[in-house]
Amino acid sequence: MAKQQIELDLLIIGAGPAGLTAAIYATRSKLNAVILEEELVGGQIRGSYSIENYPGFESISGADLSDKIQAHAVSLGAQINDLGKIVSLSLSNEEKIIETDDVIYRPKAVIIATGATPRRLPVPEEANLHGKAIHYCELCDGPLYGNKDLVVVGGGNSALQAAIFLTKYARNITIIHQFDYFQGAKATQEQLHQNKNVNTIWNSEIRHVIGEKAIEKIIVENVKTKETSEIKADGIFAYIGYVPKTDLFKDNIKLNQWRYIETDENMETNIKGVFAAGDVRSKTFRQITTAVNDGTIAALAAEKYILEKGDVQHGESILNPNLSLV
Ligand SMILES: Cc1cc2nc3c(=O)[nH]c(=O)nc-3n(C[C@H](O)[C@H](O)[C@H](O)COP(=O)(O)OP(=O)(O)OC[C@H]3O[C@@H](n4cnc5c(N)ncnc54)[C@H](O)[C@@H]3O)c2cc1C
Secondary structure (H helix, E strand, O other), rough: OOOEEEEEEEEEEEEOOOHHHHHHHHHHHOOOOOEEEOOOOHHHHOOOOOOOEEOEOOEEOOHHHHHHHHHHHOOOOOOOEEOOOOEEEEHHHHHEEEEEEOOEEEEEEEEOOOOOOOOOOOOHHHHHHEEEEEOOHHHHHHHHOOOOOEEEOOHHHHHHHHHHHOOOOOEEEEEEOOOOOOOEEEEEHHHHOOOOOOOEOOEEOOOOOEOOEEEEEEEEEEOOOOOOEEEOEEEEOOOOOOEOOOOHOOOOOOOOOOOOOOOOOOOOOOOEEEEEOOHOOOOOOOHHHHHHHHHHHHHHHHHHHHHOOOOOOOOOOOOOOOOOOO
């Protein structure tokens, strides 16, 4: 069956805080816009049990904040297609074509807001133990470890917040960190230190995780002395940084050496009419507030670009109702 062809003003790829914010601004500007989402609407914050630095909310769960931003965007008419995966893409100054399983989109402008994904623990056994004993989402997998011993890897905010959350379930938590200090916020460190069953192995990295279905032992190396030691634990939760989701764009869009998308201050990439927003972009700080900032600027810049190009499609819903879940 021939795919549905859709001409539209703006296609936003990714429905995290950056993409949803871009959709709020675009729909308020009456742009005909669709957001594509390949997993869960809300992005990374869906996996955060408590957010305490988003203005207006002293403390809110990631799931609740995601729902609120999504509801806001949808109430303004944002159209989300969270069924189709992108199967091919061609982006140039003259033409933008994005093809999903069901639809061929021909937007005037594109905002890439595909975010980032957790960096995998660099041990040879990762692929085998992924999801069985090595995890990256404490909200999803923490409850599996009632009264067990856990290792948390990392020393930034994500690692510290995860360790605090996991104290609800685990008997003991050992944090393994490559430096001799935590980079996470002081307030989070203080919260962590209130827990008696958390200890830290400093200046160390995991080299091997021995075990087929479950962990038998973990080999840890002190990066300063090069001495190795063995520890026992039932599960590992790793928070050692993120990898941008840019594979789809690497042939068209200029990336930096770490594969983040380079933009100018208006969030425009090397291709006219293609913008990038949020964690996927080359920048120093990756937070919800910086993602919504980028989404705002990208949508306003995209609107300016479309207006300067010519007609805007002030259309009704352009999605086939069978494609849209939201
Ligand atoms: C556990 C955890 C806790 C955090 N806690 C905080 C906090 O307390 N405060 C704070 O400010 N920040 C926090 N962050 C960081 C914050 O979540 C990110 O900075 C923010 O989510 C970035 O938003 P984004 O929209 O750029 O990207 P993301 O949130 O990564 O969203 C990108 C979206 O794009 C989708 N996508 C990717 N590729 C495609 C594709 N090809 N097609 C369609 N869709 C695609 C993804 O599925 C995802 O939904 C936390 C992050 C994590 C992981």
